[in-house]
Amino acid sequence: MPPRPNKKRRVADKKAAEEVVSKKLKAAAADALAIDGQALVQFVDPEGKIAGPQLDVPLGTSKDQLGTLLNQLLENSEEMPYSFHLEDTEITSNLAASFGKLSKGQQSTERVLNITYYPLAVFRVRPVTRCTSSLSGHIEAVLCVAFSPDSRQLATGSGDSTVRLWDLNTELPKHTCKGHLNWVLAVAWSPDGSRLTSAGMDKIVLVWCAQSGKNLGALRGHTQPVTCLCWQPLHVTEGDSFPFLATSSKDAAVRIWDTTAGTCVRSLTSHSQPVMQVRWSGERPDIGGVIYSAGRDCVVKVWNPKDGSMLSELKGHGHWVNTLALNTDYVLRSGPFTHEPQKFKDLAEKKEAAKKRYDEAIQLCGGERLLSGSDDFTLFLWRPVVSKTAVCRMTGHQKIVNQVAFSPDGRWFASASFDKSVRLWDGRTGKYVHAFRGHVGDVYQLAWSADSRLLVSVSKDSTAKCWDIGQRKLLEDLPGHADEVYAVDWSLDGSRVATGSKDRLLKIWRH
Amino acid sequence: MPQNEYIKESIKRFGRRFDHEERMRKKKAREPKKIAKTARKLRGIKAKLFTKKRYSEKATMKKTIKAHQEKDAKAKDAEEVKPGAVPAYLLDREQVRRTKVLSNMIKQKRKEKAGKWQVPIPKVKAMTEDEMFKILRSGKRKKKAWKRIVNKVSFVGDNFTRKPPKFERYIRPSALRFKKAHVTHPELKMTFNLEIVSVKKNPQSALYTNLGVITKGTIIEVNVSELGLVTQTGKVIFAKYAQVTNNPDIDGCINSLLLV
Structure with missing residues (x-):
């Protein structure tokens, strides 16, 4: 690796790069002015609702100019960022370039062109570029990593049957939670950030206090290793009770637990094979959310947590279902917390904030969608609340799909597969967009940045890679681990990425 | 009945x-x-x-x-904590056993330059000329004796073409040519049958190295792309060195130890 240039040089390089960019922009603007012709355009939001009247604009209109126009039409008090699509193609430079990409029959200036606009995050997460600390402590492989919803703490579970809590301000170990008797396969923070649960091969689910790292209770009942944990969303809980916890296990059952009392509320049994994934949705607050579970018996089941009945079965996969994802996963996980630091008085206030955030998110991504990835190399996109049939079946991967993840705004989703590629798909329609290639080993896990502009993937080849969604290319290669990287998470405030590896190290990456 | x-x-x-x-x-x-x-x-x-x-x-x-x-x-035993923990998504999946990523390429290159190797067999018994080569008499009356037959196992690359008999000083019999070697990974404690890429060094002499003669203690380069090894920077390792640990001419096979 070449030595890192000193700071002065870096600044100089940056300036030079900026100059080049500004020159290019000027040249592009000059080109745009040179394009003559007019077009009738109509701004449409992703749901198909019309915004403002039809406009007669020059074909040379740039993306920025479109943005200004739309902001005025929508009467936004502040300038909001948007991305624009002309039919299926994204407008990257100006209208004319995308117009040229349309099929021959569509290329008519007589027709009204529909420009779909997608709102982007108002903040930007800077890409991670360097490893700020390699934290040792675990004496076996690190199997799972999770940032707390308020991004102040980090929890890891390991093969040495401990859970560790790390302090993120100093990037040092904080607590070691001993109690498990075997590998810890999953850790999950409660959406209000006060409790942590962990589970693993020893069939017990342990609840920990996030502040002190003390054990608050053990939930016993499963007869086989526990594979996945999921908390009830904060805004669908009954009254002022603490959210329940759903766990899936290899004994083919999903159990719902009351972590405060330490009891099993309900056991959902009709799977015939190990259940590998469970998700608790924020829809249907009247029954306390809906639970989705899937596993080795190839069906996704929808449950009513209130009376434990099965609402429906989603059939389609031909082999094990490995992963489930909701387009609201991110907002459910983060609960009331946004990318800015906040303080809340009590649980009720948190619930209110969580409800507000959820409503905004569901509005933004246009209804809840469930995604499942499987050993049969395909993905299915469902709208379980609306219908039992799939919206879309996505093929393209050449090996099993190990993980799928929606971007926080629900605009995209990405799938990680053992065929060494990460694929990007459209979050609403499931249309294939791009394949990110670069890994030389199986891709294990994915994590999105909070602004949906970046994606980080980890792989068997001992590296993590940061991808740029806008430009569709590799932004940063993050080598450093000495062995397979098993787990990754991006903090919800976007400042840090944590990776856990088979070499027993936890690495923290920052800009 | x-x-x-x-x-x-x-x-x-x-x-x-x-x-x-x-x-x-x-x-x-x-x-x-x-x-x-x-x-x-x-x-x-x-x-x-x-x-x-x-x-x-x-x-x-x-x-x-x-x-x-x-x-x-x-x-x-089922209750005991087993080593080799894997995340939930890798449970019940058949995995090829693999140890740590091998030491990085830079180290290997540095060693190569110095010509120094930490090898399993540091010293080998010197061989005499008689043991190595057999004199092949040529000419009409068989009185010329400048041709040599290599008595030992050798590796001959794919792109080798014979010279005209007049210039062919060393003959490597095709029966003693090898293309593959058994390579043991010391950390995995597993043996693979891998293709030989080249002969890196024969400790007996430079001539044997050039001829591609493989004797005990020879360093050979083997193709490890099937093993799926990667460097720390996430690049695939295609070839690695191995040292021959047996006498291939006597045993009829090449056994070697991967240098990590």
Whole structure:
């Protein structure tokens, strides 16, 4: 690796790069002015609702100019960022370039062109570029990593049957939670950030206090290793009770637990094979959310947590279902917390904030969608609340799909597969967009940045890679681990990425 | 019912003797004594056949006992923490056993430059010219003796073409040419049959290195792309060095140890 240039040089390089960019922009603007012709355009939001009247604009209109126009039409008090699509193609430079990409029959200036606009995050997460600390402590492989919803703490579970809590301000170990008797396969923070649960091969689910790292209770009942944990969303809980916890296990059952009392509320049994994934949705607050579970018996089941009945079965996969994802996963996980630091008085206030955030998110991504990835190399996109049939079946991967993840705004989703590629798909329609290639080993896990502009993937080849969604290319290669990287998470405030590896190290990456 | 099954018929009709179970038990208990007695008495070919039969019986019995013991032991072990933890998504997936990523390429290159290697066999016995080459007499009267046949195993690359006989000083017999070697990974404790890429160094002399002669202690380069090894920066390792640990010309195969 070449030595890192000193700071002065870096600044100089940056300036030079900026100059080049500004020159290019000027040249592009000059080109745009040179394009003559007019077009009738109509701004449409992703749901198909019309915004403002039809406009007669020059074909040379740039993306920025479109943005200004739309902001005025929508009467936004502040300038909001948007991305624009002309039919299926994204407008990257100006209208004319995308117009040229349309099929021959569509290329008519007589027709009204529909420009779909997608709102982007108002903040930007800077890409991670360097490893700020390699934290040792675990004496076996690190199997799972999770940032707390308020991004102040980090929890890891390991093969040495401990859970560790790390302090993120100093990037040092904080607590070691001993109690498990075997590998810890999953850790999950409660959406209000006060409790942590962990589970693993020893069939017990342990609840920990996030502040002190003390054990608050053990939930016993499963007869086989526990594979996945999921908390009830904060805004669908009954009254002022603490959210329940759903766990899936290899004994083919999903159990719902009351972590405060330490009891099993309900056991959902009709799977015939190990259940590998469970998700608790924020829809249907009247029954306390809906639970989705899937596993080795190839069906996704929808449950009513209130009376434990099965609402429906989603059939389609031909082999094990490995992963489930909701387009609201991110907002459910983060609960009331946004990318800015906040303080809340009590649980009720948190619930209110969580409800507000959820409503905004569901509005933004246009209804809840469930995604499942499987050993049969395909993905299915469902709208379980609306219908039992799939919206879309996505093929393209050449090996099993190990993980799928929606971007926080629900605009995209990405799938990680053992065929060494990460694929990007459209979050609403499931249309294939791009394949990110670069890994030389199986891709294990994915994590999105909070602004949906970046994606980080980890792989068997001992590296993590940061991808740029806008430009569709590799932004940063993050080598450093000495062995397979098993787990990754991006903090919800976007400042840090944590990776856990088979070499027993936890690495923290920052800009 | 066939005529000859009269005993069965009788048992069916009248049942067994009342002390039948007892007698069978005693008979079974006395069986070893009876066998021992026959074993003592038998001589010659009969004895040989008998012992052979007895030997195989005992072997199978021991095997079954061991299998049962293992089964019992396994049930106990299930509760213990096993090494080699994997995340939930890799449970029950067949995995190729693989250890840590091998030491990085930079180190390897540095070592290569210095020509120094930490190798399993640091010193080898020097070979004489006679042992290495056989003189091949040529000419009409077989009085010229400038041709040599290599007596040892050699590696000849794919793109090798023979020179005209007049210029061919060294002959590497095709029967002694090898393309593959057994390579043991010291950390994995596993052996793979891998293709040889080149002969890096033969400690006997530079000439042997050039000729591609493989003797004990030779460093060969093998193609490890199938093993799926990666460097720390996430690049695939295609070839690595290995040292030959046996005498290939005597054994008829090349055994080697991967240099990590």
